[in-house]
Amino acid sequence: EKKIPKSSSWTVEDFEIGNLLGRGRFGYVYCGREKQTRFVVALKILFKAQLKNSKMEQQVKREIEIQSNLKHPNILRLYGFFHDEQRIYLLLEYAPGGELYRRMQTEKVLRESEAAGYVYQLCNALNYLHTKRVIHRSIIVDIKPENILIGKYGILKLADFGWSAESTSTCKRTTLCGTLDYLPPEMLNGNGYDEKIDLWCLGVLTYEMIIGKPPFDSQTQHETIRMIRSIELTFPTGTSTDLRDLITKLLRRNPADRLPLKDVAQHVWITKNADIAAIEDSYVKRKKTL
Numbered sequence: 001e002k003k004i005p006k007s008s009s010w011t012v013e014d015f016e017i018g019n020l021l022g023r024g025r026f027g028y029v030y031c032g033r034e035k036q037t038r039f040v041v042a043l044k045i046l047f048k049a050q051l052k053n054s055k056m057e058q059q060v061k062r063e064i065e066i067q068s069n070l071k072h073p074n075i076l077r078l079y080g081f082f083h084d085e086q087r088i089y090l091l092l093e094y095a096p097g098g099e100l101y102r103r104m105q106t107e108k109v110l111r112e113s114e115a116a117g118y119v120y121q122l123c124n125a126l127n128y129l130h131t132k133r134v135i136h137r138s139i140i141v142d143i144k145p146e147n148i149l150i151g152k153y154g155i156l157k158l159a160d161f162g163w164s165a166e167s168t169s170t171c172k173r174t175t176l177c178g179t180l181d182y183l184p185p186e187m188l189n190g191n192g193y194d195e196k197i198d199l200w201c202l203g204v205l206t207y208e209m210i211i212g213k214p215p216f217d218s219q220t221q222h223e224t225i226r227m228i229r230s231i232e233l234t235f236p237t238g239t240s241t242d243l244r245d246l247i248t249k250l251l252r253r254n255p256a257d258r259l260p261l262k263d264v265a266q267h268v269w270i271t272k273n274a275d276i277a278a279i280e281d282s283y284v285k286r287k288k289t290l
């Protein structure tokens, strides 16, 4: 693939707008193609008016600054941005595989090989972010299926850093938009939190990908919060011991007790189920096509 040419003077006329991929409170995401190079992008269009009366302008500027500096195969690229009178346009990497959330909805449960591959790639993305976070203390990564896309060759893409645009399906989950299922105990108790919340969310995501529902899923938000606080964790019979082991080591109340990222990537459930060679190979393949 050609590289999208660097240009600060983009206008929307430089792009052919394709189908709507998703919409959210502040804007829309379209599939787009740059006319000269025919480079396909995801064009996220935010409306200045909506941003203004919700004081989101600063937030958007910061997100743009942070995300345009992140360059990792498992993090959705922000190639650039431009604006006109009414809108801000973000040129984002297009992920042909769509949303992990959608895949989990249709497949109900994922095979251990696929899920372990995603967990391994998330560890790589989070590792990279933690080094970057040294600079940007406040990169809030919101690990949940809604914020994960699937790129070419099945490469996982962490996307949507704090953005509000959801996908076409309006309310994702049965509960209110934005599920509580991924909240760690320390956020419920209002204590400070650090990047160890990523480990908790990784545990919740791993559970949901294989079991088909989040670990503290229940009828009411109140009940979910109670189960998170008491860490009422049950596994269906037939859940492999390796998987139980990994998840219990991530869903620990005390953030310091959670399995560190490098140990997650080397956990037997990952090494036995993820095709690590294929993932590393896809990184190389991707590099070649850039």
Ligand SMILES: CC(=O)NC[C@@H]1CCN(c2c(Cl)cnc3[nH]c(-c4cn(C)nc4C)nc23)C1
Pocket: 021, 022, 023, 029, 042, 044, 092, 093, 094, 095, 096, 097, 098, 099, 146, 147, 148, 149, 159, 160, 163, 165, 166, 167, 168
């Ligand atoms: C993480 C996130 O921002 N999700 C909300 C936005 C919806 C579409 N956005 C996409 C973004 Cl930002 C990038 N690539 C995408 N690819 C798709 C997609 C592909 N198929 C076949 N179906 C879909 C949907 N969507 C995107 C992101």
